[in-house]
Amino acid sequence: MSDSVAGEALRYLEPLYAAALRLTRNRADAEDLVQDTFVKALRFGHQFTPGTNLKAWLFTILHNSWRNRIRDGARDPVDVDSERVAEAAQQDGPAVVDTPERILMRDTLDADLQAALDSLPEAFREAVWLRDVEELSYAEIGDVLDVPMGTVMSRISRGRRLLFERLTREARQKV
C-alpha cells in the first residue's frame, strides 16, 4: 500500500521542494522539510485515501510539518499572525483600472513574478500558489492550510490583487 504511495510521491518532489523553499526561504531547510515530508508520507501512507489527490495530501503533510516547526520555535516564522496580515491587506491600493497595465502584466519577467510572489505575506502567497499554480481545489487548500473555505477564497482573492499591485508598482518604479 504505502509502496504505491511512495512511488507516486516521488513524482511530486519538485513541487514539494518549490513549496518548501517558499516557506523556509532557505535551501538547507527546504531540503530537510521535503525529506521530513517524504518520511511521514511513507509512515502514514496507509492513511491516504486512494482516488483522492495525492499531491494535495503531500502538501498538507508539508504544511503541517512547517507549522509544527514554527510552533516549536525551530525557526522564526515569516508571518504567523495571519489575522493581522489580513487586516493590513484590507487597505487595498487605489481603485483604478489602468489598461496599459495589461501590457505590463504581459511583459512581466519570470524573475519579477517570482520576486513579487515571494514578497507577499505567507497566508496570501500560499493560497494563491496552491490554487493558481498547483491547481488544488478550494477544499484541498482548506485542508493544506487548515482554514475554512471562505478564508481560502478571500485569501486567494486578496492575494491575487496584492500580487497585481506589487508587480505594477515595481514596473512603475523601473520606468
Added chain:
Amino acid sequence: MSDCRTTAERLAQYAEGTLSPAESAEVERHLAACPPCGAKAAKEREALALLRSRAEQLRCHELPPGLRARCEALARGEGRRKE
C-alpha cells in the same frame, strides 16, 4: 442587487469563471455599478491570467543534488533508520 461584501466573496470564483451563470450575472451587474469592485475584479483577473500562463515555469524547481536519491532510498525501505 448584491452588495460589495457578497461580491467580494465571489470574486475568486468569478475570476476563474466557475460561478453559476446566475451568480456570475449578479456579480457582473454589481461590478458595472460599482467602480471600486470593478477595479478589484480587473486586478484579480489580470493576476490570475499571468499566474496561469507562467504556472509551468513557476512549478519547475531543480532539486538539490542527492535529495531524489535519498527519497528513492527511503521509498525502497533503505535508510529508514537515518530519519
